[in-house]
Amino acid sequence: MTTTTLNHDEAHHHDMPTGWRRWLFSTNHKDIGTLYLLFALIMLFIGGASAMLIRLELFQPGIQLLDPDLYNNLVTNHALIMIFGAVMPAAAGLANWMIPMMIGAPDMALPRMNNLSFWILPAAATMLILSFVVPFFPGGGTQINTGWTLYPPLSVQVGMSMDFLIFAIHLLGISSVLASINIIVTLLNMRAPGMTLMTMPMFCWTWLVTAFLLILVVPVLAGGVTMLLFDRHFGTSFFDAAGGGDPVLFQHLFWFFGHPEVYILLLPSIGVLSHVIPAFSRKPLFGYKSMVGAMLTVATIGMVVWAHHQYTIGMSLGAVTYFMIGTILISIPVGLMIFNFIATMWRGAMTFETPMLFAVAIVLMFTFGGLSGVMLAVVPADMQYHDSMFVVAHFHYVLMPGAVFGLFAGVFYWLPKWTGHMYDETLGKIFFWTNVIGFNITFFPQHFLGLAGMPRRIVDYNMMFTEFNVISSIGAIIFGLSHLLLLYIVIKTIRGGKKAESRAWEGAKGLEWELDSPPAFHTWTVAPQIK
């Protein structure tokens, strides 16, 4: 992809706002992107801190640190904060920074609304944290001990903290719907002349599909928790058999959102990989078209297989068979994506800078997690796995490599572009190795725990589960501490370091690399012509 016009951005430095207004009132996609990323980093640490408490409690049998309800509340918060606070905002941050630069647009299509969709997040985080804090005050009711899935009737028993959480989810929903609208409109309407849908960068495609998914499924979650709110306070009986409702209805609504959600978490990282792997293999992405097709297939099938989280609720043979086959079939498009990545590396000229290391780790470990997903999809076997630690192992193996590592790869890949400085490669590599090794020590043993019969979401367990829990907890501490290194590297890179060139990586391709590092406040004010 080449451009005929180069950037004319220098002239516009003067209208860059300064001080706190720059951040609070921003209508600039780069600043908002930075805000998103910063917010995500903070949330990663809060969510991670709760994970550390969880692992410390599970370090030994017995109840050491946490009351059972407090434990489960931490589990709930951990999941919600990681998913809605860390991964999704980080992916949205990347989208904000990169999409306009990649498609040659001056900004997001709706810049003011862009700021709104970011600023709702801190409000949501406030409500989420309040839901955790409120029970500590007299009269504040009970802790949220339901897990992130909020299944009634347990969630009807919980005190007022649940209402805070429900509203937090509404806010998160509004935020992601607004952000998705913005991204879709930007991608459909703001591409530089000459760039077609089938030539736009893969990261844009992944976000386009992600945004569609969000718009379709988040409102359903909002509807579900709204019904929950009404059941709690206004006497309705959506989820109460006595009135003709069914607690399982909530599960259907939740997972109708929840399963597409896991692909929402996955796809942006797949997008990042589609840039990182070609760049460091010095060779174009293998199978652009099949990648797009695979993604659309994942999204489509992903919308209709939600009940694989509910095999044990008592579904008819026909229903479970359908959901099982649908779920297993997802391995086809996802397998194609993995295949394309391997084929991109194949016969390339690879070098292994930190983003590429993460990319390779993702290809290997996400595949591992995905394959355990296929095991879970097999209904008779899931009669055993369901709600055991095996499931916890599965989803951390897909969530960490599939989502979080992809974001790390993206951050390292584009950090030079954003800051104008190269990060410290040695530190980057140390971070990678401690992170990946820590990760595997933490979550690999959980497979055994699950198979041996340890349920998830329990605060206390029998001695027979001790050893693997000890290993897992030690791994978690290594893993957790490694993130401090990430923080250090990022801060260090922002403050200084080797000057980055516009094309920071030898093999990097795409419009964003034709801009300065760091790019001017407004870029592509005149759209490049794509030949």
Place this chain on the structure above:
Amino acid sequence: MSATQQLINNQSYKLKTASLTGILVAGMFFADISRAEYGINFPPPAADVAQEIYDIHMLTMQITTVLLLIVFGFVFYSLYYHRKSRGFQADQNFHNSWFGNWSWVVVPVMVLGVDLTIAGKADAVLKKVWDVPKEENILDVKVTGHQWWWEFDYLDHDIKVESRYVPEKESGDLYLREVDNRLVLPTGQKIRFLHTSADVLHAFWVPELAVKKDAIPGYVTETWAELNREGVFRGQCAELCGTWHSRMPIVVESVSPQQFAAWVDDQKAIKVAAAAEASADKTWSLDELMAKGKTLYDTKCAACHQVSGMGLPPAFPGLKGSAMVTGPIEAHLEIVIKGKEGTAMQPWGSLNDLEIAAIVTYERNAWDNNTGDVVQPSDVKQAR
């Protein structure tokens, strides 16, 4: 003999286990260095359907392990040979080769083949496992989850077993895996489990039986099993059900049909005796009721209100000095019999008059509540 050793000694498992690669090998290593009662895989099944499930689990695990090795193989080959530092020149036209143009067909077809193998096998097992066989002399056991104990109703024999966790002092190494009253089941007979719940979701899970089903309040779900060996099988509640979700063990005692019949007769005799005692027109003394009440309270109520009567505020109110417990007896009886809707406090009306009288008397006098009230079974009868 530990579960692992059993697993290894058993010939058929030995073969299968040996054929496992990476995952299990690593696991075995850990298992060896650790002490007894150690599991890295499902415990040996105790029912034919559980065996089928075990087999399909092993099959998919093997298939996925092979796939994983293939992926690892290609990636590592490429990582080693296709490096810039080895001077490898990137093949810029790789994606334009025949393979590049058709891989989007070839790969999905291959994956589809594997998928269908797995799905086909699973489907066959599913057909056997899923629906409860229609049989005349099937043993119906209604399993009701409560916060936080299990109730087992033998519908055909009119007996009921309440099963609760045993505190660490008494259960020792089996803490959280041991209960006071076991679910006794006969071998060689098909058993139909009817799952339901009195409050929130629970899930009945005993790995050896390989049936896991959610207990949904207001609905009844079904599973079935036919035990093929005697033994004691332990499981746990597998659906988050609130504070003491970790304290809902399930212990199945699988016995021969003769032993089962004997057990049933015992239970019936106990039931008759209890009923007789409760309906005997007797006025009970404070001490008698206190003694009875303490045992009942400690088993049935202490999970929430604690043995100390202090409760776990804010979730569970303390009963020590509580206005309700030291106030009018009627209100106290009412909440115990009827429970309080929308909270974890369930109705206890299924206890007999004597039991309720004992518990209420106990609560009103224990922990310095010292109201001196003595509640007689007849008062309870009236309050109902």
Place this chain on the structure above:
Amino acid sequence: MSAKEHSGDYFIPDPSPWPIIGMFSLLITLFGGALAMNGVSLGSYLVVAGLLMFFYLLYGWFRDVIKENLSDCYNRQVDTSFRMGMFWFIASEVFFFLSFFGALYYIRNIALPWLGGDGYLGVTNEILYHGFENVWPSHGPGELGGEFQPMGAWGIPAINTLILLTSGATITWAHWGLKMDNQKQLVNGLIATIALGVFFVILQAYEYGHAYQELNLTLETGAYGSTFYMLTGFHGFHVTMGAVMLMAILGRSMKSHFSSHNHFAFEAVAWYWHFVDVVWLGLFVFVYWL
């Protein structure tokens, strides 16, 4: 605030305080709401304060947008962005409603038959609810909310259907007026639409009163009451919002803000109105009629 001042030809608005204000208004409203629902009296004041702030925000934000529009900041491409944005917003609303329709479907066709003894979990009936029969409208085996009568389809609901369909026609008529630069037709069409919308809401409120007082049909009336009020309630809320938006558009039409080729705001509201209309048809068929 001219387009020239800004970079390139795509309009990038200046930094704006409205998003932050929007954040605070939502936070205060919902925080207050959570408190109010749990009987903390401070809560309701916060809700009121938050909503006032929200309306101030809407006012301010749209004032800016109108100002920018009138000073010709928006080119074709910006207009397209707005259109697409509105389209996808409505799409998300469709799925919001679908969750409630889905709940209705599930309860009527899956859950209740089980409770009544049919289908896969039919054994439920035998074990727990001997004698309960599944007939819609139902308030479940617990007979929650006591005896009630369902809402018939051919009284007010049918009239309301006519009203909304007519209002769909009047707004299209107004749109034609706009396209032909016929301001009078535009204004009259809008006034008629608003009048119909308001009339609809009044009838709906009357119907609720009737249901509560005479039919003993309340939110507590089991599954029927829950789904009935949830669906019609959220729809009524959308009609109200739509009517408010129409009023704003009417005001702008009277000030001749729109021209035959530049009237995105009008179209957005019209789309929204049609969407509300279509949802009602779904309601009429699935909630009242079948």
